[in-house]
Amino acid sequence: MTIQPNSVEARDIAYQMPAAADMRRHEETGSVVMERGDGIYVWDNTGKRYIEGLAGLWSVAVGFGEKRLAEVARAQMERLPYYHSFSYKTHGPSVDLAEKLIQLAPVAMSKVHFTSSGSEANDLMVKMVWYRANALGQPLKKKIIGRIKGYHGVTIAAGSITGLPRNHESFDLPLDRMVHTSCPSYVHFGQPGESEADFTARMLQDLEDLIAREGPETIAAFWGEPAMGAGGVLLPPEGYWQGVQEILRRHDILLVADEVICGFGRTGHMFACTTYGIAPDVIVLSKQLSSSYLPLSAIVMNDRVYQPIADESHRLGVFGHGFTASGHPVATAVGLENLKIIEERDLVGHVQRISPHFMDRLARLATHPLAASWRGVGLMGAVELTPWETPFTAAQTVAARMEQEGVIIRGIGEAICFCPPLIITDAQIDEMFDIATRAFDAVL
Ligand code: PLP
Secondary structure, eight states: OOOOTTSHHHHHHHHOOOSSSOHHHHHHHOOOOEEEEEBTEEEETTSOEEEETTHHHHTOTTOBOOHHHHHHHHHHHHHOSOOOOSTTOOOHHHHHHHHHHHHHOSSOOOEEEEESSHHHHHHHHHHHHHHHHHHTTOTTOOEEEEETTOOOOSSHHHHHHOOOGGGTTTTTOSOTTEEEEOOOOHHHHOOTTOOHHHHHHHHHHHHHHHHHHHOGGGEEEEEEOSSBOTTTSBOOOTTHHHHHHHHHHHTTOEEEEEOTTTTTTTTSSSSHHHHHTOOOSEEEEOGGGTTTSSOOEEEEEOHHHHHHHHHHHHHHSSOOOOOTTTTOHHHHHHHHHHHHHHHHTTHHHHHHHHHHHHHHHHHHHTTSTTEEEEEEETTEEEEEEOOOOSSSOHHHHHHHHHHHHTEEOEEETTEEEEOOOTTOOHHHHHHHHHHHHHHHHHHO
């Protein structure tokens, strides 16, 4: 495509530094300019329509163009567009949403603290883990365990817990206090002849060994996505989370469940902690919390976390942390309305009802000659491709072809990852996978 002088594309190249891109490539080819969205569809500025097979960035639960969210945002903008939560100030929208999250939480939780992105929430949570350790007189208990292929964001601490080399390379990450244990993806890391049960046992032994090597008295917390998303939709094997929790309890290590992707119905329950039987100390939420209509994230914590931090803030006279936009009134009002929509339309029940059809289509796509296997939970799934040797991976090639055919998904490693808006219908699932099959055929 030729880029016209002074077009949006040309000015994008001239003025913007893109995210998650090869910038030299961006300078040559520019970006697709998105203009509007409705339901599961988005349109670019040439009028081309796409199915958003990844719900934006795993996030637009209620679909694009939801008028109720726009109306609530407008009303809140007119009433109180901004207020902060410093120095004993608050406002109704953040209180209402905090109360709602405490009510919805899958285990007893006591407090919510709002931030604006998943990275910010995880970064702050790291500081809170360290603050808590100091409060408890455990100044050595500061290390954090993440997992290879785990994703928790890109800020300095969150990016250090992330276990993906491309988020570390040349950024001087990870920080020394972050260590990583094995990735529990049986498909990728199971050894020839190893049963799933043996694989799980080996993953748990790896965790035990890491804790023993580092010294349990130095380890404060374990971070995990109940089902890994950005690492390529990697699902935990049977018994994994039960085993991990038993080990963490034995060594007095906090468990932070990063439900930034999984939360609010994605895995067929309101929270994936329910899907996998996880009882965490902290749940980190974002994305589907506001369907990403506005930036919003939340840390939901139990008393074991909150009480020592509260004591320390009292001893010091202040909890020396706060963002200008923490608990933003418009974002929290939109978040609450978004959760009302998820409940009123029973989107969690909808995911449960529609998931078998989604799985069936994943399984059928996985019979294609390009494919090796598939996996999925709720409305999140992946088809693993057989790797090939060209400048672009099989997944990059197929993902590009799918976009050309009108479905946006994500190629991660060798996996084609699907994570559509929760409102998708049976017919739209068929439409998405029919286009995917066409793209697979075209690449073959
Ligand atoms: N945690 C998880 C599990 C995520 O998937 C993401 C983003 O994809 C993040 C944290 C980071 O969120 P953000 O991009 O809002 O900083």
